[in-house]
Amino acid sequence: MAMLDIKNLTLEINTGDSVIKALDKVSLSVNSGEIRALVGESGSGKSLIVSAISGVLPPQWRITADRMSWNGDNLLSMSVSQRREVMRRDIAVVFQNPLGAMDPSAPLGAQLEESIPNEFIRGTWFWQRSQQRRKIAISTMHKVGIKQHKRYIHAFPHQVSADIVQKFMIAMALVSQPKLLIADDPTRGMEPTTKTQVLKLFTRLNQTRALSILFVSHDLLAIASMSHSMTVLYAGQTVESGRMKHLRKRPLHPYTKALLDSAPSFRTNLPPKSSLPTLDGSIPTLQHMPIGCRLGPRCPRAQRACVSTPAVRRIHDHTYSCHFPLHMEKL
Amino acid sequence: MIRILVRYSVLFVLTLLVLTALSFVLAYLFPGDVLVNLSGITPENEVQRDALVRQYRLDQSYLIQFWHYLQQLMNGNWGYSFTSGLPLREEVGLALPATIEISTYAMLMALFIGLPVGYYAGIRSYSLSDRTINSVSLISYSVPVFWLALVLILFFSLELGVAPLSGRISLMFDIPSVTGFILIDILLSEHIDHGLALRDALHHLLLPTLAIGTITTAAMIRITRRSVIDVLQKPYIAAARARGLSRPQIFVRHVMRNASLPILPLMAIQITTLITNAMIVETLFSWPGIGNWLIQAIYQRDYPALRIGMLAVSTLVISLTILVDMFNRMLDPGRERFERGAI
Numbered sequence: 001m002a003m004l005d006i007k008n009l010t011l012e013i014n015t016g017d018s019v020i021k022a023l024d025k026v027s028l029s030v031n032s033g034e035i036r037a038l039v040g041e042s043g044s045g046k047s048l049i050v051s052a053i054s055g056v057l058p059p060q061w062r063i064t065a066d067r068m069s070w071n072g073d074n075l076l077s078m079s080v081s082q083r084r085e086v087m088r089r090d091i092a093v094v095f096q097n098p099l100g101a102m103d104p105s106a107p108l109g110a111q112l113e114e115s116i117p118n119e120f121i122r123g124t125w126f127w128q129r130s131q132q133r134r135k136i137a138i139s140t141m142h143k144v145g146i147k148q149h150k151r152y153i154h155a156f157p158h159q160v161s162a163d164i165v166q167k168f169m170i171a172m173a174l175v176s177q178p179k180l181l182i183a184d185d186p187t188r189g190m191e192p193t194t195k196t197q198v199l200k201l202f203t204r205l206n207q208t209r210a211l212s213i214l215f216v217s218h219d220l221l222a223i224a225s226m227s228h229s230m231t232v233l234y235a236g237q238t239v240e241s242g243r244m245k246h247l248r249k250r251p252l253h254p255y256t257k258a259l260l261d262s263a264p265s266f267r268t269n270l271p272p273k274s275s276l277p278t279l280d281g282s283i284p285t286l287q288h289m290p291i292g293c294r295l296g297p298r299c300p301r302a303q304r305a306c307v308s309t310p311a312v313r314r315i316h317d318h319t320y321s322c323h324f325p326l327h328m329e330k331l
Numbered sequence: 332m333i334r335i336l337v338r339y340s341v342l343f344v345l346t347l348l349v350l351t352a353l354s355f356v357l358a359y360l361f362p363g364d365v366l367v368n369l370s371g372i373t374p375e376n377e378v379q380r381d382a383l384v385r386q387y388r389l390d391q392s393y394l395i396q397f398w399h400y401l402q403q404l405m406n407g408n409w410g411y412s413f414t415s416g417l418p419l420r421e422e423v424g425l426a427l428p429a430t431i432e433i434s435t436y437a438m439l440m441a442l443f444i445g446l447p448v449g450y451y452a453g454i455r456s457y458s459l460s461d462r463t464i465n466s467v468s469l470i471s472y473s474v475p476v477f478w479l480a481l482v483l484i485l486f487f488s489l490e491l492g493v494a495p496l497s498g499r500i501s502l503m504f505d506i507p508s509v510t511g512f513i514l515i516d517i518l519l520s521e522h523i524d525h526g527l528a529l530r531d532a533l534h535h536l537l538l539p540t541l542a543i544g545t546i547t548t549a550a551m552i553r554i555t556r557r558s559v560i561d562v563l564q565k566p567y568i569a570a571a572r573a574r575g576l577s578r579p580q581i582f583v584r585h586v587m588r589n590a591s592l593p594i595l596p597l598m599a600i601q602i603t604t605l606i607t608n609a610m611i612v613e614t615l616f617s618w619p620g621i622g623n624w625l626i627q628a629i630y631q632r633d634y635p636a637l638r639i640g641m642l643a644v645s646t647l648v649i650s651l652t653i654l655v656d657m658f659n660r661m662l663d664p665g666r667e668r669f670e671r672g673a674i
């Protein structure tokens with residue numbers, strides 16, 4: 001049963017002279033205990049989905065969805081305080097650009113302590129409580145791999161390296177012991193060793209605490225090994241979604257295949273004859289979206305039918321949106 | 332911290348030196364006798380003139396003259412006024428605090444009304460109440476202070492008769508000047524009815540404070556509102572909301588501090604406008620401040636008074652600007668990265 005269940009999420013941005021669909025019927029679900037990868041080129045709308053789930057999009061943007069629920073409760077129609085409660089305890093978000101997501105005028109330690117839910121704190125007097133907050137903060141810092149807690153707890157975000165800020169961001173997300181962690185490109189710009197460390201931490205938390213993770217990235221290599229399932233996004237549309245295993249072995253959508261091919265280490269897994277050159281061109285801007293299948297102009301398999309938007313088709317738990325999918329003969 | 336202090340002190344001293352040099356040069360540039368412009372004393376015969384020349388080192392090089400001038404300023408010998416014959420230091424000592432006093436009250440008005448209203452408008456941005464506040468503050472900010480003061484006089488003094496037309500306090504009260512702030516001096520003085528005197532002084536203060544305070548308050552509202560709106564759009568506010576913090580929590584912990592930081596330097600720029608406005612309004616209300624005093628000096632062609640008055644006002648403005656900027660530097664941890672200019 002899906003904890004987070006999104007069906008046909010559409011986001012319309014009014015730019016003054018026209019309304020553009022930044023997200024077009026995106027479907028995404030995260031099951032309890034799984035790591036779901038959300039991949040797509042940069043600019044495909046991954047961060048917009050994260051913001052939509054977190055409920056922090058500007059109020060003038062129009063969000064519609066057939067379903068957008070957390071454990072069966074509709075996120076779009078619930079009251080503000082209910083929604084806040086979900087974000088406070090159940091869902092934690094690591095935003096991309098960690099430096100921007102930190103209050104520049106507050107020490108890192110104070111911001112981490114602020115994220116500790118009040119229920120975790122016992123003690124009658126305020127000094128006992130603040131002592132306990134400090135203790136929890138320090139142990140969380142150690143957990144995410146910040147060893148010199150004394151050096152960083154009083155530092156301001158701009159005084160420390162990007163790696164440390166990113167780790168604080170992750171610590172702030174984990175300290176409330178969420179059920180779902182949404183991590184938007186959490187390893188961008190990290191050194192390889194730090195990156196491995198963070199990925200290992202996520203895998204461990206997923207296995208020991210049954211933490212569900214929505215892992216957003218454009219770095220296929222990093223997530224392919226740890227994710228159970230994957231949703232592929234192109235230009236604000238979900239093009240394919242299913243178990244990681246199946247998608248890797250037999251991608252049905254030309255875009256998924258091109259994406260996998262662009263990561264060198266996957267090529268060896270594929271039969272050499274069917275290998276498709278990586279797509280030319282680049283992702284269209286929101287103002288100039290092609291009609292029908294948005295991949296059309298870049299797609300080597302495109303035919304006339306592609307000017308109408310392909311419907312979502314389903315084979316077991318594998319969904320795709322393409323008129324002329326690959327590998328069909330083998331199914 | 333110490334480095335900041337040293338840097339600002341150096342800046343302060345250098346600026347003052349330039350200003351002092353300017354006021355010294357003015358003695359030569361103003362029409363008339365340099366000696367008279369510098370000292371404010373018209374010598375009656377050659378003997379007295381020679382004595383003054385020697386006293387002011389006018390027979391020596393310019394550099395030594397200036398050095399001597401500096402020393403005299405430091406020792407409190409600022410020369411004499413042409414017209415009254417009184418020491419300028421004493422006259423400035425009476426006039427400057429009167430200006431600082433109404434400017435202070437106007438600034439307090441801006442702080443106590445402008446800040447909360449600005450915060451409110453910022454949080455409720457683009458709502459009806461925000462639009463109303465925004466329009467009213469824009470209109471108040473654009474009104475010329477001279478005109479506003481006249482309207483206030485016309486309405487409150489002449490029509491309604493609720494506020495006196497001019498002056499600082501009724502002549503009934505004889506308040507010796509200790510601090511130069513009338514309200515404090517009243518409390519310090521003896522043998523008067525404090526309640527009555529305070530009421531009278533407040534009545535006199537009402538209109539001039541209102542006239543200059545309205546404009547400063549409008550500026551404060553606009554600066555605060557803009558600043559709050561800017562902060563609310565920052566990604567860290569979105570991140571705080573995504574952590575499930577409530578609106579009041581976000582406001583107190585993240586919006587207020589971050590919004591206040593840009594307000595301080597922008598208000599420092601307003602200080603100059605505020606003092607200028609105060610000096611303009613003084614002449615209308617016959618408020619015995621430095622603006623009024625300077626106008627009188629201009630009418631009388633009292634060159635020594637003009638020179639010293641200019642120096643006093645610019646020193647005041649520069650000191651305040653540098654002080655606020657320095658505080659701001661110390662308060663704002665992220666400031667080092669941007670390195671804004673000092674003034």
Ligand SMILES: Nc1ncnc2c1ncn2[C@@H]1O[C@H](COP(=O)(O)OP(=O)(O)O)[C@@H](O)[C@H]1O
Binds near residue numbers: 043285
């Ligand atoms: N505040 C905004 N206003 C207008 N367009 C935006 C805004 N934020 C993002 N977009 C547009 O939405 C698209 C998706 O952006 P984003 O979600 O950041 O992509 P990703 O995270 O996949 O790199 C981009 O084309 C971007 O230009």
Ligand code: SF4
Binds near residue numbers: 297
């Ligand atoms: S629908 Fe057509 S254009 Fe789109 S991916 Fe499939 S084949 Fe390519």
Ligand SMILES: [Mg+2]
Binds near residue numbers: 046047096
């Ligand atoms: Mg992104």
